[in-house]
Amino acid sequence: MKRLFGVSLLVILGGFVFGVEQKSEIDLTLVRKAVEAANQIFVDASLRGDSAAVGALLTDDTFLLPPAGRMVQGKNATEEYWRTTWTQLKILDFKMTIQSLYGAGDLAYEVGNYILKFQVQGKEGMDEGKYVVVWKQMADKTWKKLVDIWNSDLPTQ
Amino acid sequence: MKRLFGVSLLVILGGFVFGVEQKSEIDLTLVRKAVEAANQIFVDASLRGDSAAVGALLTDDTFLLPPAGRMVQGKNATEEYWRTTWTQLKILDFKMTIQSLYGAGDLAYEVGNYILKFQVQGKEGMDEGKYVVVWKQMADKTWKKLVDIWNSDLPTQ
Numbered sequence: 001m002k003r004l005f006g007v008s009l010l011v012i013l014g015g016f017v018f019g020v021e022q023k024s025e026i027d028l029t030l031v032r033k034a035v036e037a038a039n040q041i042f043v044d045a046s047l048r049g050d051s052a053a054v055g056a057l058l059t060d061d062t063f064l065l066p067p068a069g070r071m072v073q074g075k076n077a078t079e080e081y082w083r084t085t086w087t088q089l090k091i092l093d094f095k096m097t098i099q100s101l102y103g104a105g106d107l108a109y110e111v112g113n114y115i116l117k118f119q120v121q122g123k124e125g126m127d128e129g130k131y132v133v134v135w136k137q138m139a140d141k142t143w144k145k146l147v148d149i150w151n152s153d154l155p156t157q
Numbered sequence: 158m159k160r161l162f163g164v165s166l167l168v169i170l171g172g173f174v175f176g177v178e179q180k181s182e183i184d185l186t187l188v189r190k191a192v193e194a195a196n197q198i199f200v201d202a203s204l205r206g207d208s209a210a211v212g213a214l215l216t217d218d219t220f221l222l223p224p225a226g227r228m229v230q231g232k233n234a235t236e237e238y239w240r241t242t243w244t245q246l247k248i249l250d251f252k253m254t255i256q257s258l259y260g261a262g263d264l265a266y267e268v269g270n271y272i273l274k275f276q277v278q279g280k281e282g283m284d285e286g287k288y289v290v291v292w293k294q295m296a297d298k299t300w301k302k303l304v305d306i307w308n309s310d311l312p313t314q
Contacts, residue, residue, distance in 0.1 A: 071270070132306045151222065151225075152225065
């Protein structure tokens with residue numbers, strides 16, 4: 001009986017150790033799928049000028065760091081930033097390419113490139129550059145943007 | 158004897174569980190200290206124009222994402238970027254302020270603001286903006302830059 005108890009203890013504690021180890025690991029294939037799906041939602045929202053659709057990708061304490069402007073904090077302020085931007089700037093084409101993705105625990109980051117065609121005041125323009133997004137896995141297992149920053153590859157004029 | 162064995166097993170496995178749990182946690186106070194020390198090294202290196210000193214903060218697969226230029230990959234290419242930049246641009250004053258720091262496992266990210274005074278071709282200029290650095294804790298427990306990206310708050314001219 002004591003022996004049985006010892007074995008049970010080993011199995012139970014062994015399972016606990018295994019469970020804890022699992023928790024600290026991260027499946028980057030799953031993260032990549034989630035990030036690719038979220039990026040597609042962002043690209044589609046950009047093309048439609050639909051700032052409300054971006055809200056689903058954000059946490060309440062998200063940081064948006066756009067070039068040529070102050071840091072924007074929070075979901076509502078970030079939606080408002082995109083609403084204002086897409087009112088002035090019609091996005092004609094937008095492509096994001098992931099260059100690097102890595103994570104630990106509930107945190108992941110993405111480094112990528114973008115290429116963008118737009119229309120502003122009747123004129124067409126383009127931009128290409130790079131971005132970093134920091135992602136956080138929420139309690140419901142979805143990945144949301146904690147930080148979004150980008151800058152252009154093109155020389156300043 | 159069997160009882161003693163059972164207790165020992167509990168202590169040993171309990172210790173292992175505790176050890177694994179510790180590993181997945183992160184002490185943000187310690188990370189902040191490491192990041193502040195690393196930022197001071199970067200600020201001092203900027204003021205001296207000492208690109209070699211920046212190398213100590215980098216991993217071999219670091220990403221540098223400077224505005225108005227292509228993504229730079231690797232320690233050597235990043236040191237070379239700073240060497241070229243600081244040859245053209247003399248840094249007169251440079252301050253970094255951490256706005257947010259969060260981490261999980263061996264990964265942390267920092268959101269901050271910078272303010273910069275410089276001299277280029279005999280003329281003084283200034284810039285202020287924001288940055289994101291992704292940090293990775295190495296096997297020797299030091300924190301190194303995996304990603305460094307920034308952009309200006311100032312309107313493009």
